[in-house]
Amino acid sequence: MIAFFDKYTENAGKLQETMRCMGEDAKIAVLSGEGFLPSGILSPYDFFSYGSRQGEFAEKDLFYNFIPLPEFWEVRLTGGTGGIFDMGCEKAKIYFREPAEKRNVQRVEWHMEDGWVYKIDYYNKYALKYASEFLDTERNVESRVYYSEKNQEMVVEQPVNHMISLLDRGMVRKLFDSRAEFIAGYLEEAGLREEECVLFVQEEKTFEDLSLTSEAGKMWTKVLFSDPGLLNQYAGMGGTNGFRFYEIPEQYRENHGRGEAMILTASDRVEQIEYLISVLPEMRFHIAAHTQVSDKLRKLEESGNVRVYPQISRQDLDMLWDTCDFYLDINHYYEIYDAVNAAHTRNQIILGFDNTVHHRELLADEGIFAEAEQEKMAFTIRELMANPARVQELLGAQQKKKREIWQDLWMRRENGHGI
Structure with missing residues (x-):
């Protein structure tokens, strides 16, 4: 079984623990591009960006002084963040991972002189720039790009129309009309097509993102919910394969019947x-x-x-x-x-x-x-x-x-x- 999560939370570990208690095994995949997923957690974006090479990368932090920059540009600390400067003019702000005092980079927000943040670069646990978001003046994401370790564009996502493209040397090699199609393509190329696919919903927007109540929703044998309100909402929309997730801990706390x-x-x-x-x-x-x-x-x-x-x-x-x-x-x-x-x-x-x-x-x-x-x-x-x-x-x-x-x-x- 492979369980997809809209984002990585403690529920992923709870599901794996519960499945172990039931004598079952569960692979966990995360549908949002996240740079610091624990070892063993699958990601379609990592798969299409790095392929089998991901196992060769060493985990390390990116200290703010080592962000690749054009010649003569510089990095400065500005309070709790950092800044990238050209000729004394700030071009971007650097935001650090926790603990922030270690000054390890999590993202870099590039902005114009009027303050418009037009691009955000995200860095991962391999000290690589793994994704960029391109924003309009209202800070809405127009497109999202995922990179290989050689900074080649590998996946391009357009959130407005849900289209996702796979690239090879700058050319589109496959185009998906929805995130559901993208997930199906991932299962096919990753050799996971025969796995039972379960979806764990934690946010309301997942209903629309994955078109759960349309024909595309039939790819999920079960849809799990930790929030009973979301489960009721899904059932009200016509969903018939929704289940409440009940965690089973590997070890229960002791109870002595105290008063x-x-x-x-x-x-x-x-x-x-x-x-x-x-x-x-x-x-x-x-x-x-x-x-x-x-x-x-x-x-x-x-x-x-x-x-x-x-x-x-x-x-x-x-x-x-x-x-x-x-x-x-x-x-x-x-x-x-x-x-x-x-x-x-x-x-x-x-x-x-x-x-x-x-x-x-x-x-x-x-x-x-x-x-x-x-x-x-x-x-x-x-x-x-x-x-x-x-x-x-x-x-x-x-x-x-x-x-x-x-x-x-x-x-x-x-x-x-x-x-």
């Missing part, structure tokens, strides 16, 4: 929260929201075993993910921070009521309670806090849920139906 529970909510309607707080004084409840909270929620702190986090910070949220062993999916209305999936990945015990669960498919059957079974939920929580063996039993059933989703997904290789 720390978190709830993420977008409203003050939290099912049976007053009852649970009162009958479980040994449990500390952390209730967090991404907005300000009502007096109703704030008043819960009077119980002594509750802390409320209005407009929770990223630091506090990360702290709760690390310290809480229970996640209570008992808030009404919509979910925030992809909470249930995040709790599952972090191996928290997830419990919820029939009328509040947001992702039933991720909860163990015994973790879901009828609306009126608050006493049974409280009993279960108390039992889990006292019995480590029960904790591991429930977590085992919970972890099995994601594996079943993936097993079902890969059993559908032939029919292409989504969920």
